Structures are given as C-alpha cells and as structure tokens.
Amino acid sequence: xxxxxxSLFLFGASVILLVTLTLFEYALVGISPEAERVITLLxxxxxxxxxAVLGGMSLLRKDGRKWLAIIxxxxxxxxxxFHLMILAIAG
Numbered sequence: 465x466x467x468x469x470x471s472l473f474l475f476g477a478s479v480i481l482l483v484t485l486t487l488f489e490y491a492l493v494g495i496s497p498e499a500e501r502v503i504t505l506l507x508x509x510x511x512x513x514x515x516a517v518l519g520g521m522s523l524l525r526k527d528g529r530k531w532l533a534i535i536x537x538x539x540x541x542x543x544x545x546f547h548l549m550i551l552a553i554a555g
Contacts, residue, residue: 467522468529471536474515478543481507501551508547515540 465473485492485507492500519537527533 466528467518467525468527468533468536471515471519471522471540472532474511474518475536475539475543478508478512478515478540481511504547504551509544509551512540512544512547516544 485503492503516537519533519535519540522528522533523530523537
C-alpha cells in the first residue's frame with residue numbers, strides 16, 4: 465500500500481471516528497473537559513496529522529499518483545487544523 469493511499473485511509477478513519485463520536489456524544493456527558501480534549505486529540509487530530517505527514521512524504525518520494533498524495537495531504541491537514549483550532553479556542 466502506498467503512502468498516499470494510507471493517507472487517504474487515515475482521513476476516512478478520522479471522518480468515521482468523528483461521526484462515531486458525534487453519534488455517541490451522550491455517553492461522554494459525565495467525563496471531564498480535559499478527558500474530552502484528550503479523546504479529541506487522540507481520535508481526530510492524531511490520525512489526520514499522521515495522514516498529512518504521510519501524504520507529504522508521498523509527494524517527496526514521488527510515490528505514484530501525485531494528485532492522490534496532494535488530496536490526502538490537504539484533506540488531512542485541514543481536518544487536523546480544524547480540530548486543533550476547536551481545541552485551542554473552544555476547549
């Protein structure tokens with residue numbers, strides 16, 4: 465599996481985890497805000513950040529389809545930055 469494919473897979477996994485967290489948000493009502501931040505960081509930001517790095521590595525290696533690596537890098541970076549901004553601003 466090429467790095468660009470792994471990057472897109474991690475983006476898809478991040479989206480699925482976001483939907484899952486949204487659907488089961490009622491189960492997180494009793495936990496502390498710090499625990500919610502850690503969960504968001506580990507389940508949403510970390511996979512997307514890793515996907516962005518892998519997409520960038522794919523571009524640097526000239527690993528195959530360039531457009532696939534660009535799409536994976538951009539989508540993952542935007543997803544990770546969006547959720548980092550939510551954590552930074554809203555907490």
